Amino acid sequence: SPLHDIPLWADKAGRVANMVVEVPRWTNAKMEISLSEPLNPIKQDVKKGALRFVSNVFPHHGYIWNYGALPQTWEDPRHVDPDTGARGDNDPIDVIEIGERVAARGDVIQVKILGTLALIDEGETDWKLLAIDVRDPQAEQLSDVPTWNDCSRDYCALLLNGSDCTRCRMA
Incomplete structure (x- = not known):
């Protein structure tokens, strides 16, 4: 299981x-770790009976x-996050990897955490x-993202590839 059998920390x-x-x-294709199936396969997300895709945002x-x-993480829908005032989204914590490599689906890569982005998605906390x-x-040159402390709506949309960012802030 990519959720349960891979350790959270490499270091x-x-x-x-x-x-x-x-x-x-x-x-x-909007893919995600399935929490409801044995061994938690990575499957294409379905919403209202339709497979989900991310739109292209020119260019x-x-x-x-x-x-x-992140493996071995989960945003608890019973817990109200003190920073967002909303409950968890019942998914593992999301990661946006900003390097230049094009990874493959299912790859396990070691990443340096640079910062966090708190989103409210359909009334639920969704940490990135x-x-x-x-x-x-x-x-080696990057240790954090101090210049992103005030995430503008346009920059948030770029980071999340066009997602609605009505409540976007760096934490």
């Missing part, structure tokens, strides 16, 4: 986590970053961690 002291890639960079095609989740692959040429 906890160094803030290096394992990330399971659900949606590789430049792809459109980009699909997700502009590798997108995935901003991270970079430790093997990326820029990884």
